[in-house]
Amino acid sequence: MSADVLERLRGGLVVSCQADPGSPLRDPFIIGRLALAAVMGGARGVRIQGFDNVGAVRAVTDVPIIGLTKTDRDDTDVYITPTAAEAVRLAELGAQIVALDGTDRPRPEPLAAMFAAVHGAGALVMADISTVDEARLALAAGADIVGTTLSGYTPHSRPGPEADWMLLDELRHAGLPFAAEGRLNAPDDAARAMSAGAAFVVVGSAITRPDVITGWFTRALQDALPE
Numbered sequence: 001m002s003a004d005v006l007e008r009l010r011g012g013l014v015v016s017c018q019a020d021p022g023s024p025l026r027d028p029f030i031i032g033r034l035a036l037a038a039v040m041g042g043a044r045g046v047r048i049q050g051f052d053n054v055g056a057v058r059a060v061t062d063v064p065i066i067g068l069t070k071t072d073r074d075d076t077d078v079y080i081t082p083t084a085a086e087a088v089r090l091a092e093l094g095a096q097i098v099a100l101d102g103t104d105r106p107r108p109e110p111l112a113a114m115f116a117a118v119h120g121a122g123a124l125v126m127a128d129i130s131t132v133d134e135a136r137l138a139l140a141a142g143a144d145i146v147g148t149t150l151s152g153y154t155p156h157s158r159p160g161p162e163a164d165w166m167l168l169d170e171l172r173h174a175g176l177p178f179a180a181e182g183r184l185n186a187p188d189d190a191a192r193a194m195s196a197g198a199a200f201v202v203v204g205s206a207i208t209r210p211d212v213i214t215g216w217f218t219r220a221l222q223d224a225l226p227e
């Protein structure tokens, strides 16, 4: 795998097509349809969670797939692709990029070994980080790109209803290659992230979680009701 796949994504939108436990969209056929709709709208790539979903999406489109698993484990807070075996399986199923937790939290397997396994399987590594220090460490350990995915989701990163704009600035000033991901909930946010130096932008909820989007609207209506 060459870095060509990153060039295909550069300057473009990646749509994360995921359905959480309990969602009526949690079905590989539906995830495949969401991915096709995203491609129809101009997405350069898709971010897909789970083996069955990666397989289903690979069967219907050849756009680059960023694959990941979400695995709840008792021994660690790391849940995005926590093991090399999962990472390699994603690559075998057709993910050209494997996303995995690149935070500095205790993890079941060392980062460098996981990166080597992904590269050995012919895929690239997107390390999902929550701070600029984690980005530095992950890139030094061999990640091909970092994603701001986990900012706000670790105890030591900035929480907030908005994207972590400060982290984007820090990554740019440090000269580190990054994808912007997380709480980019409007086209203007995506454009701002690109202007802030992102190689590409990943949007999930605002495009593919209708339950979440509906909640934004219903809450706005409730707030607008007269007392």
Ligand SMILES: CC(=O)N[C@H](C=O)[C@@H](O)[C@H](O)[C@H](O)COP(=O)(O)O
Pocket: 016, 018, 047, 068, 149, 150, 153, 181, 182, 183, 184, 202, 203, 204, 205, 206
């Ligand atoms: C923190 C975490 O587990 N993020 C997940 C990573 O794959 C997804 O649930 C998000 O939808 C994705 O990162 C895109 O973000 P947003 O949905 O905010 O556009």
